[in-house]
Structures are given as structure tokens and as C-alpha cells.
Amino acid sequence: MAYTAMSGNGTTAGDDPLQTAVWRLRSRACWSDAAALLQPVTPQTALQRASLLVERCLYTEQGWEEAEDALRTAEALAHGDDERGAAACERGQLAYASTLHGVRDRADEARAALGRAAALIPPGAAGRALLDFRRGLLAENLARSPQAARAAYRRAHAGATAHADPLLLSFTWRHLAGLALRDGELAEARHGFAESLRIREELGYLVGTAPALASLADAETEPEASRLRDEARRLFRLLGGVPTWLARQLSPTPPAPETATA
Numbered sequence: 519m520a521y522t523a524m525s526g527n528g529t530t531a532g533d534d535p536l537q538t539a540v541w542r543l544r545s546r547a548c549w550s551d552a553a554a555l556l557q558p559v560t561p562q563t564a565l566q567r568a569s570l571l572v573e574r575c576l577y578t579e580q581g582w583e584e585a586e587d588a589l590r591t592a593e594a595l596a597h598g599d600d601e602r603g604a605a606a607c608e609r610g611q612l613a614y615a616s617t618l619h620g621v622r623d624r625a626d627e628a629r630a631a632l633g634r635a636a637a638l639i640p641p642g643a644a645g646r647a648l649l650d651f652r653r654g655l656l657a658e659n660l661a662r663s664p665q666a667a668r669a670a671y672r673r674a675h676a677g678a679t680a681h682a683d684p685l686l687l688s689f690t691w692r693h694l695a696g697l698a699l700r701d702g703e704l705a706e707a708r709h710g711f712a713e714s715l716r717i718r719e720e721l722g723y724l725v726g727t728a729p730a731l732a733s734l735a736d737a738e739t740e741p742e743a744s745r746l747r748d749e750a751r752r753l754f755r756l757l758g759g760v761p762t763w764l765a766r767q768l769s770p771t772p773p774a775p776e777t778a779t780a
Contacts, residue, residue, distance in 0.1 A: 540570075547725040547760045549574035550581070553588070561601045564592040569608050576615040577725065577761040577780065585612055600645065603638030606631045607649050614656060619763075625660050632656065647677025647686055654693065668697050688717040688726065689780075692733060699737055708737040725760060728753035729780040732767050 533541075536555060543552035549570045558564035568588040574581045589608055596602045610631035613624035632653050639645045654670030657663045675690035677683075695710025711734040718726045728750040735746035751768050759765065761780050 540566075542722075544570060544573075545721070545723045545725060547577065547757045549577075558588065558591050558595070561592070561595045561597060564588070564595045565601065565604050565608065568592040568605075569611075572608055572612045572615065575612065576618075579619045579621070579762050582612075582616065582621060599638040600643070603635045603649075604645055606635035606638065607645065607652060610635060610656075611652055614652065614660070618659060625656075628656055628660070642677075642680075644677075644681045644683075647674045647681060647683060650674035650677060651686060651689060651693075658693070658697070664697055664700065668694065671697070684717050685721060685723065688714045688721075688723070688730070691717070692730060695737070696733065704737055708734070711737055724753065725757060726780050728757070729761060729764055729767075732764060 540552045540555055543549070543555070553567045553570045556563045556567040556570075558567050568585065568591070571581060571585040571588045575585050589605070589612060592608065593602075593605045596605045610628045613628035613631060616622050616624045617628060632649065635649050636653075639649055650670050651674035654667045654674060657670055658667035671690050671694050675687065675694065678686040678690055691710045692714035695707045695714065698710060699707035711730065715727070715730040715734055717723075718730050731746045731750035731753070735743040735750065738746060747768060750764070754760075754764055754768060764780075
């Protein structure tokens with residue numbers, strides 16, 4: 519299956535050594551080094567390599583051309599519906615990231631690509647949960663439709679649970695919690711953010727831990743909120759200011775509503 523770059527493959531003892539090495543690099547924001555370990559000679563490795571470089575764009579706002587090249591290679595190697603759907607899902611994510619960060623407005627391309635993916639990836643398939651999550655991101659951050667986003671995140675959450683994908687669960691917990699926080703549901707938000715943080719710490723997903731800490735801080739009271747933000751700042755500096763958009767959330771002034779996917 520071509521979704522290993524998001525599913526967290528390589529996070530447990532006994533996994534393939536290559537996947538373990540890729541995961542360790544990816545989790546520490548070393549996407550280029552992780553991608554360099556993968557030779558794009560099969561549809562699976564080409565897509566995994568592309569997904570790593572697409573994620574780098576989202577977290578660093580850099581590397582767009584390299585991600586495009588890797589994605590074109592993955593699209594050329596894709597054969598069956600499953601592989602084509604996975605490639606379309608990555609195409610949609612790259613277009614979403616470009617739009618979100620103001621590089622170029624590719625919202626229509628993102629919607630079209632995720633629509634193609636939905637036509638190719640059947641409901642209940644492992645890759646459908648990731649697709650549903652990304653459709654939720656578009657609904658929340660581009661279409662500004664929290665109701666549609668919540669429905670998509672819930673489908674993704676159910677799929678991630680069914681397919682035992684803890685990393686994706688950390689994303690769905692966090693984004694459902696974010697919507698709850700906007701609605702003033704503090705207890706629900708606090709629970710979701712805490713679950714996201716717990717999973718990421720257990721997986722060793724360092725690059726996603728600072729965002730999880732900062733989000734939980736937004737739902738906590740003092741002095742716990744300040745403690746969480748201080749820890750988030752420490753990790754953010756440790757990783758060289760990645761993810762870039764977290765700087766706004768950790769600034770001394772009140773942060774704008776968060777719109778990234780980590």
C-alpha cells in the first residue's frame with residue numbers, strides 16, 4: 519500500500535529497517551534525507567518519496583519544485599486504481615499546501631485532484647481515511663466550512679481507527695479538537711488535543727509534538743498553558759523553526775486561528 523509515509527510505518531520494533539530509518543528522519547524534520555533513502559523505481563517507493571517531499575513543503579514552505587518532480591514520477595509509475603488514487607491524493611495535498619501558504623492559488627486543482635482520488639479509492643480502503651482527512655482540510659481552511667470539515671474528519675477518524683493508523687489518528691484528534699475549541703467546547707477540545715499529543719509522543723513524532731503542545735495550551739488554563747507553550751517553543755527552536763507556521767501561534771501576541779495540518 520502506498521500510504522506508508524502518512525501511516526507511520528517504521529514506528530514499531532520489527533518493522534523493515536529501511537522504513538524505520540525513513541520514519542526516524544521524517545519525524546525529526548529531515549524529509550530530504552528520508553526521501554534520499556528511497557529509490558523511485560516502484561509505484562510504492564515513488565509515491566512514498568513524493569509524499570515526504572510534499573510534507574516538507576507544508577512544514578517548511580520550501581522545496582516546491584522538487585516535490586513536483588517527485589510527484590510527476592509517482593504519477594507516471596502508477597498503474598492500478600489504488601496507485602492512481604494515492605498519487606491524486608498527494609497531488610491534491612501539494613496544491614492545498616501551495617494555496618494555504620500563499621505560494622500560488624491552486625484551490626481548484628486541489629479539489630479536482632482529491633475528487634479524482636475519491637473516485638479511485640473505495641470507501642473502507644486504507645487510503646480512504648487519509649483522503650477524507652485531506653478533504654476536511656480543504657473544507658476547513660479553504661472553503662471555510664467547519665460543518666463539512668467536521669464530517670470529513672470524523673470519517674477519517676473512523677477509518678484511521680479501523681486500520682490502526684495511530685499517526686493519522688493524532689491528526690484527526692487534533693483537528694476535531696480545534697473545531698471544538700472554536701465552538702467553545704473546552705472539555706472536548708482539551709481531550710482531543712491531549713490524545714493527539716499522547717500519540718505523537720508515543721510514536722516519537724518530534725516534528726508534530728510542538729504543534730500538539732501549543733494546541734493543548736490553547737485549551738488549558740494558567741500556569742499549565744504557559745508551561746506547554748514554553749515546551750513547544752523549545753522543540754520549535756530545536757528543529758530550526760519547523761513547522762514555519764507555528765511561529766505565529768507561539769508569538770507573544772494572540773495567535774490567529776490555526777490553519778495548518780500538523
